[in-house]
Amino acid sequence: GASPVLQTRGASALQAGTVQYLLGMPTADFREIAATERDWQLLSKPNLGKQRDGAWLRFTLHNRADRAQRWYLLLKWPVLDRVAVRLHYPDSGRWGTPMLAGDALALSARPLADHHFVYPLELPPDELVVVYMQVQARETLALPLELIDEKQLIEGKLRDVTLISLFFGGILVIVLYNCSLLIFTRDRSYFLYVLYLLSAVFYVLTITGFGQLYLWPEIPALSARFYGLSAALCFLTPMLFALRFLGIRRYGGWVWAVSITLTCYWGLVTLAILLAPTLARYLFMETVALLHCVVTMAVTLNLWMRGNPSARLFSIAWSTLLVFTVINLLALNGTLPLNAWTLNGQLIGMFTEFVLLSMALAERINVERNRRIAAQQLALQASESLAEERALHLQAKQEALDLQLHANEVLEARVFERTRALEDVRCGLEAANAELMRLSTTDPLTQLANRRRFDRLLEEEIRRARRNGSPLSVLLADIDHFKRVNDSYGHPFGDECLRQVAAVLAAHCQRAGDVAARYGGEEFVVLLPGAGRQQAVALAELIRCGIANLQLQHGEQPVPLTISLGVATLATPLESPDELLAAADAALYQAKHQGRNQVVLADDRVSDAWSDFSSQPV
Numbered sequence: 228g229a230s231p232v233l234q235t236r237g238a239s240a241l242q243a244g245t246v247q248y249l250l251g252m253p254t255a256d257f258r259e260i261a262a263t264e265r266d267w268q269l270l271s272k273p274n275l276g277k278q279r280d281g282a283w284l285r286f287t288l289h290n291r292a293d294r295a296q297r298w299y300l301l302l303k304w305p306v307l308d309r310v311a312v313r314l315h316y317p318d319s320g321r322w323g324t325p326m327l328a329g330d331a332l333a334l335s336a337r338p339l340a341d342h343h344f345v346y347p348l349e350l351p352p353d354e355l356v357v358v359y360m361q362v363q364a365r366e367t368l369a370l371p372l373e374l375i376d377e378k379q380l381i382e383g384k385l386r387d388v389t390l391i392s393l394f395f396g397g398i399l400v401i402v403l404y405n406c407s408l409l410i411f412t413r414d415r416s417y418f419l420y421v422l423y424l425l426s427a428v429f430y431v432l433t434i435t436g437f438g439q440l441y442l443w444p445e446i447p448a449l450s451a452r453f454y455g456l457s458a459a460l461c462f463l464t465p466m467l468f469a470l471r472f473l474g475i476r477r478y479g480g481w482v483w484a485v486s487i488t489l490t491c492y493w494g495l496v497t498l499a500i501l502l503a504p505t506l507a508r509y510l511f512m513e514t515v516a517l518l519h520c521v522v523t524m525a526v527t528l529n530l531w532m533r534g535n536p537s538a539r540l541f542s543i544a545w546s547t548l549l550v551f552t553v554i555n556l557l558a559l560n561g562t563l564p565l566n567a568w569t570l571n572g573q574l575i576g577m578f579t580e581f582v583l584l585s586m587a588l589a590e591r592i593n594v595e596r597n598r599r600i601a602a603q604q605l606a607l608q609a610s611e612s613l614a615e616e617r618a619l620h621l622q623a624k625q626e627a628l629d630l631q632l633h634a635n636e637v638l639e640a641r642v643f644e645r646t647r648a649l650e651d652v653r654c655g656l657e658a659a660n661a662e663l664m665r666l667s668t669t670d671p672l673t674q675l676a677n678r679r680r681f682d683r684l685l686e687e688e689i690r691r692a693r694r695n696g697s698p699l700s701v702l703l704a705d706i707d708h709f710k711r712v713n714d715s716y717g718h719p720f721g722d723e724c725l726r727q728v729a730a731v732l733a734a735h736c737q738r739a740g741d742v743a744a745r746y747g748g749e750e751f752v753v754l755l756p757g758a759g760r761q762q763a764v765a766l767a768e769l770i771r772c773g774i775a776n777l778q779l780q781h782g783e784q785p786v787p788l789t790i791s792l793g794v795a796t797l798a799t800p801l802e803s804p805d806e807l808l809a810a811a812d813a814a815l816y817q818a819k820h821q822g823r824n825q826v827v828l829a830d831d832r833v834s835d836a837w838s839d840f841s842s843q844p845v
């Protein structure tokens with residue numbers, strides 16, 4: 228019956244037995260294996276897990292056709308290190324030539340140059356053939372086996388090439404697109420994304436076998452590590468991309484811790500595979516890979532829930548790949564059957580993911596553009612309001628300046644006004660003062676100096692006379708019988724008489740310093756600086772005559788008026804004003820006593836030094 232692990236498509240004339248296996252015995256040769264006593268186990272699933280020493284497989288084929296047939300044994304997991312196949316014809320005891328294929332071997336060592344491991348099987352008519360295989364690999368012994376004829380081989384290859392071309396064509400478009408975005412935006416996210424895409428391309432080239440077929444056919448020492456390397460890179464680069472693209476660092480907490488731990492782990496694995504491949508065996512890559520899928524899904528979902536704008540599409544994209552990766556991993560460890568879907572489904576998942584991630588990146592451009600536009604608008608508004616504020620500020624400044632100018636003008640005008648007013652007031656005051664002074668020193672009736680002024684002037688002139696040794700005389704005049712005038716003609720007429728007498732006195736005070744004053748009532752006094760007794764007496768006589776000659780009239784009636792005069796000349800330099808006036812008064816008294824209307828010179832009080840001034844008696 229057909230083994231569950233050996234696909235025979237359209238093999239009408241071919242009967243295949245079940246596949247059996249033996250573990251270990253890495254150094255044995257085919258003949259020893261054929262002769263071994265050990266029990267062969269039935270291979271129930273196309274995966275033996277990790278076997279350090281590899282494994283042996285065998286199955287029988289029976290060509291029931293009446294002619295020889297050539298079939299092909301196809302191993303569709305071309306990342307095994309070394310797979311040797313040899314046919315045994317038990318009926319004749321013959322052995323076929325050993326055939327070798329593996330990624331640890333050069334392509335030229337293979338019986339057929341194909342992306343899968345392909346072994347041509349020469350099957351004679353109606354003869355049993357036992358196929359022995361030795362499988363060795365550092366990684367999981369995944370064994371998706373198929374028996375096909377030549378037509379199917381060619382068809383399969385065409386199909387695979389078409390599929391892979393479509394895949395790479397699509398990826399190429401995405402790579403170029405993201406490279407151009409990288410160039411235009413200088414955003415490191417695109418670089419990391421392109422790295423991820425290239426890692427995926429590398430991985431797909433490795434697991435499909437096209438890498439070894441077309442790109443690295445003759446470097447088996449390196450190509451044996453490419454499966455592990457590309458797988459590790461396919462975990463590392465999307466992690467780097469996600470850290471950058473989703474800004475995971477910002478979130479901190481377990482999200483950040485898990486992400487950075489996984490990134491470091493895959494970085495370490497990458498280095499280990501390149502530098503210490505034996506060490507890589509102890510890094511539990513498959514387990515961590517499964518864990519990685521679950522944990523990163525949790526991280527992106529968490530970020531989505533926390534409102535990360537890019538996390539939604541990223542989660543969806545990531546999940547499409549994860550589903551197929553988990554399926555692939557489960558198929559490789561034997562939980563799921565190994566078939567075209569479980570083996571190549573990853574390509575679909577990957578492609579879908581890349582398209583979705585490109586959309587996420589494009590969406591981000593949109594988001595960022597919107598954000599930039601918003602920021603620009605904000606900046607514009609800010610600068611506008613700033614300009615407005617500046618204009619307002621300037622206006623306020625100008626207004627303040629104008630106000631200040633105006634205030635200055637007003638102030639100046641006011642100060643000017645005040646100054647003028649003050650000046651006016653000062654002038655008024657001065658005038659008033661002068662008037663006051665005049666009033667306070669002038670007799671209002673006669674407009675002669677009053678007694679106060681006279682006393683002051685007399686004192687000054689006496690002092691001057693003493694200094695200069697010059698003579699000084701005073702005349703004291705009193706209207707005769709004035710009471711009678713008043714009584715007869717009335718007081719107003721008396722006043723008029725007083726004014727007339729005053730006018731005569733003033734008329735006779737011609738020399739500088741001469742002063743006529745009203746001494747009180749009807750009494751007048753004349754100060755004559757520089758005048759000796761003779762001059763004084765002469766002047767007194769002139770005045771007396773002047774008064775006597777006044778022809779006063781009250782109505783039709785003539786009113787005769789006379790005055791008496793006492794003359795006193797400064798007798799000694801030490802004589803006081805009072806003494807001088809007393810002397811003049813005494814002389815006046817004498818004049819009254821002697822009959823009035825006359826001039827009397829004061830008693831001879833003259834000292835020797837002053838005698839010459841008063842030599843002439845009247």
Ligand SMILES: Nc1nc2c(ncn2[C@@H]2O[C@H](COP(=O)(O)OP(=O)(O)OP(=O)(O)O)[C@@H](O)[C@H]2O)c(=O)[nH]1
Nearest residue numbers: 705706707708709710711713718719721722748749
């Ligand atoms: N009209 C007028 N009369 C005055 C003024 N001052 C004084 N008299 C008067 O002058 C008179 C002075 O008189 P007496 O001093 O008594 O003497 P008399 O009549 O002048 O006589 P003798 O001086 O002795 O010649 C008084 O009747 C006063 O009222 C004045 O300002 N106006």
